[in-house]
Amino acid sequence: MRASVVAGVVFGGVVGVATCVKFHPPYKGEATTVPPMVVTRPEGDNRTGLSAVLTSDSVYFQQHPLMVPVEGVQPSSLTDTFHEARSGGRMHMATDILAMRGTPVLAAAPGRIIKLANGGAGGITIYVADASGRYVEYYAHLTGYAPNVKEGQEVQEGEVIGFVGTTGNAPPNTPHLHFQVMRSDANYWNGTPIDVRLFMTKQGRMKN
Numbered sequence: 473m474r475a476s477v478v479a480g481v482v483f484g485g486v487v488g489v490a491t492c493v494k495f496h497p498p499y500k501g502e503a504t505t506v507p508p509m510v511v512t513r514p515e516g517d518n519r520t521g522l523s524a525v526l527t528s529d530s531v532y533f534q535q536h537p538l539m540v541p542v543e544g545v546q547p548s549s550l551t552d553t554f555h556e557a558r559s560g561g562r563m564h565m566a567t568d569i570l571a572m573r574g575t576p577v578l579a580a581a582p583g584r585i586i587k588l589a590n591g592g593a594g595g596i597t598i599y600v601a602d603a604s605g606r607y608v609e610y611y612a613h614l615t616g617y618a619p620n621v622k623e624g625q626e627v628q629e630g631e632v633i634g635f636v637g638t639t640g641n642a643p644p645n646t647p648h649l650h651f652q653v654m655r656s657d658a659n660y661w662n663g664t665p666i667d668v669r670l671f672m673t674k675q676g677r678m679k680n
Contacts, residue, residue, distance in 0.1 A: 525666050529655075532606065533671035536581060539629050540676040541611065542569045542636060542649050543576040550669050565665035566610070566652035567672075573615060573647040577634040578676055579627040580609055580651070586660055588623055594650065595639025599660055600627060608660050612650035613642040630679035 540547055550567060579600060586608070587599040594612035598621070601608055615637025627633060636647050654663030 529666050532604070533668060536602075536604075537673040538580040538653075538668055538671050539578060539674040540569065540672045541578045541580040541609075541651055542571050542676045543578060543632075543678055545569055545571065545676045547672050547675065550672060552667075552669060565667075566650050567667075567669050568648050568650055570646065570648040571636045573635075573637055575636040575647075576618075576632045576678055577611055577614060577636055577649055578678060579629055579631045579633055580653075580672070582628050583609065583626075585621065585623055585625045585627060585633070588617065588621070590639075593641040595642065596634070596637065597640075598633055600633075601656070601660070606656055608654045608656055608663055610650075610652040610654065610661070612652075613637055613640050613648060615639065615647070628679055629674075630677055632678055 540550065550569065577598075581602050583600040583602040585598060586601045587597075589597045589599070594610075596612075596614040596616060598611040598614065598617070599608055600611070611634060613636075614634040617634050618632045621633055636649050638644050638647050642648065642650070652665055653668045654665050657663050
């Protein structure tokens with residue numbers, strides 16, 4: 473398996489190496505990964521490393537930008553892990569955000585928790601449907617959930633929902649959040665992944 477090196481500056485330090493493999497559905501059935509679709513990038517943004525997204529995705533996330541879902545992390549510290557190679561010739565299709573173990577994981581946008589799962593490659597995970605119902609956010613490798621988190625719960629941007637960890641197939645010495653946004657065009661665990669890294673324009677900050 474090919475490891476991917478991701479430099480994440482958090483609390484003034486650089487944290488190690490993250491290796492993620494294919495995530496399986498939280499119950500029986502093998503997920504089939506659908507490749508991202510081609511069209512455009514955020515208007516006026518000329519930086520490299522962007523995955524193609526549909527025009528409708530670009531318009532939506534320009535109007536509804538995301539918060540970096542880890543407390544204290546600046547958008548400028550995010551690196552492109554979406555396009556990194558994984559075993560079997562596939563792409564990672566998610567953003568790895570490295571942080572110290574136990575750092576609060578935040579809701580990237582308003583939405584509703586639709587599934588809490590524990591097991592498999594993702595370890596302790598949360599699936600959140602955004603307020604529009606068009607997208608599902610996937611938070612993986614958590615060390616645990618925030619108190620009173622439950623399925624069906626409405627969450628607000630910046631609300632603490634869990635804590636960074638290394639559960640599942642994450643290397644034990646490299647705590648990080650595996651964050652993925654998918655279109656709601658299939659089962660909730662297997663929608664089309666899109667690269668939202670450059671739409672995460674707000675620093676991770678806990679809601680008061």
